[in-house]
Amino acid sequence: MGVSSGTPSKASKDTLEMILLGPPGAGKGTQAKRLVEHYRIPQISTGDILREAVDAGTPLGDQAHKFMARGELVPDDVIIDIVEERLRQADCAPGWLLDGFPRTLAQAQALDAMIERMRCRLNLVVLLEVSPDEVVARNSFRRSCPVCGATYHLKSRPPREDMVCDECRVALVHREDDKEEVIRRRIGVYMEQTSPLIEFYRAKGLLQSVDGHLTMDEVTREILDLVERARPAENVR
Numbered sequence: 197m198g199v200s201s202g203t204p205s206k207a208s209k210d211t212l213e214m215i216l217l218g219p220p221g222a223g224k225g226t227q228a229k230r231l232v233e234h235y236r237i238p239q240i241s242t243g244d245i246l247r248e249a250v251d252a253g254t255p256l257g258d259q260a261h262k263f264m265a266r267g268e269l270v271p272d273d274v275i276i277d278i279v280e281e282r283l284r285q286a287d288c289a290p291g292w293l294l295d296g297f298p299r300t301l302a303q304a305q306a307l308d309a310m311i312e313r314m315r316c317r318l319n320l321v322v323l324l325e326v327s328p329d330e331v332v333a334r335n336s337f338r339r340s341c342p343v344c345g346a347t348y349h350l351k352s353r354p355p356r357e358d359m360v361c362d363e364c365r366v367a368l369v370h371r372e373d374d375k376e377e378v379i380r381r382r383i384g385v386y387m388e389q390t391s392p393l394i395e396f397y398r399a400k401g402l403l404q405s406v407d408g409h410l411t412m413d414e415v416t417r418e419i420l421d422l423v424e425r426a427r428p429a430e431n432v433r
């Protein structure tokens with residue numbers, strides 16, 4: 197995908213460009229943090245970028261907040277520009293892991309165009325499959341660290357000390373969009389606007405699915421296997 201004929205791609209066995217796809221609470225953020233540590237590439241989470249903007253009270257944050265609080269998507273043009281700017285930063289040279297982007301067909305098509313312009317090569321799209329009931333259960337009990345972004349689950353992965361981040365030692369927060377009615381709206385939005393991407397990437401031969409109900413460690417192992425099978429064997433394609 198994405199490389200004009202005659203143009204050398206920068207894709208290599210040493211680069212990794214991948215997407216984590218799945219409903220809210222599927223474990224994208226949890227797995228992304230493990231994968232970026234393993235492969236030493238940046239995690240680009242549009243949700244985290246938007247939440248930071250909301251917390252900082254920037255114009256982007258003010259614009260995004262009303263959509264996020266309702267469980268709806270921020271407009272495509274806003275988010276596409278943010279991602280392109282981020283992918284052009286120097287730390288993305290060895291690759292990147294997109295978490296929460298793309299989320300609409302327009303975003304996926306825009307990403308294709310970015311990849312073409314930047315002479316990258318998307319290696320893999322991993323779909324984490326989780327049932328709607330599990331999504332509600334996970335997100336209702338999720339608490340996050342406002343400093344490092346680590347996520348905990350009050351039942352299955354509680355912090356060592358009640359409501360305090362193990363690493364940063366600051367109080368954990370409950371996301372505004374993790375109220376049950378907003379979670380259900382986010383599931384609906386995922387089904388309507390994001391699930392068509394499953395077929396989009398399957399048709400390109402890039403999609404692999406993982407059962408997101410497995411334990412966190414099992415999911416990580418499955419994704420690592422998929423990455424190793426998906427990366428190009430030679431340095432230049």
Ligand code: AP5
Nearest residue numbers: 220221222223224225226242243270296334338348349412
């Ligand atoms: P975003 O932050 O991207 O939210 P999301 O996609 O809804 O995903 P979540 O962060 O809720 O879940 P996750 O899959 O990362 O799961 P996690 O690892 O935390 O987006 C938020 C909002 O921003 C959107 O609604 C939208 O408004 C806006 N936005 C963002 N990107 C956008 C875009 N591209 N376009 C337009 N708008 C955009 O895990 C969840 C819980 O489960 C945790 O408690 C975790 O500990 C636990 N858990 C994880 N894995 C397991 C496991 N295997 N077993 C048991 N528990 C587990």
